[in-house]
Amino acid sequence: MTSTHDLASLAARLLIAPVFIWAGIGKITDYAGSAGYMEAYGLPGILLPLAIAAELGGGLAILFGVLSRWAGLVLAVFCIVTALVFHSAWSGDGGSMQMISFFKNLGLAGGLLLLFANGPGRYALRD
Numbered sequence: 001m002t003s004t005h006d007l008a009s010l011a012a013r014l015l016i017a018p019v020f021i022w023a024g025i026g027k028i029t030d031y032a033g034s035a036g037y038m039e040a041y042g043l044p045g046i047l048l049p050l051a052i053a054a055e056l057g058g059g060l061a062i063l064f065g066v067l068s069r070w071a072g073l074v075l076a077v078f079c080i081v082t083a084l085v086f087h088s089a090w091s092g093d094g095g096s097m098q099m100i101s102f103f104k105n106l107g108l109a110g111g112l113l114l115l116f117a118n119g120p121g122r123y124a125l126r127d
Contacts, residue, residue, distance in 0.1 A: 009121025016111055017063035020075060024056025041085055054078045062115065065124020072115035079109040 027034040027048060035045030054074055061071035083105035087098045 003122075005118075006122040009115075009118070010123040012111065012115070013062050013065065013068065013120060013124075016108070016115075017059045019108065020055040020059030021063065022059075024052050024054075024059060027052050027055070043085065051078075062120070065120035066126055068120040068124060069116050072112040076109040076112035076116065079105040079112065083109075 031048065034051075035048050038048060038051075039045050055078070058071040058075045058078070060066075062068045062075070083102045087101040087105060
C-alpha cells in the first residue's frame with residue numbers, strides 16, 4: 001500500500017520542479033537579456049551559466065528524483081540569494097510585486113529544505 005507521504009512527496013516534486021525548469025529554459029532562450037538583468041543588479045553576467053545549471057539541472061533532478069536532496073539544498077540557497085539580490089526592498093525596486101516575489105522565493109526555499117530533510121519519497125529514480 002502506498003503511503004500518503006510517498007504520494008505527497010511525488011506531488012510536491014511534480015509541482016515545484018517546473019518552476020525551476022521553466023526559469024532555466026527562459027534564461028537560455030533569452031541569454032543576453034538574462035545576463036543584462038543580472039548585471040543591472042551588480043552581478044557579473046558570467047555567473048549566468050551557474051544559474052542555468054542550478055535551475056535547469058536542479059529542477060530536472062527534483063522532477064526525476066535523482067540526487068534530489070542535494071538539488072533541493074542547492075536550489076534553497078539559490079532561492080534565498082535571489083530573494084535578497086533581486087526581490088528585496090533594498091534591491092532598488094521595492095514595490096509590492098518585489099516583496100511578493102521575495103516571500104515566494106523564501107517559501108520555495110522552505111519547501112526545498114523539506115525535500116532536503118525528508119528525501120524524494122518512494123517514487124524517485126534514486127536519491
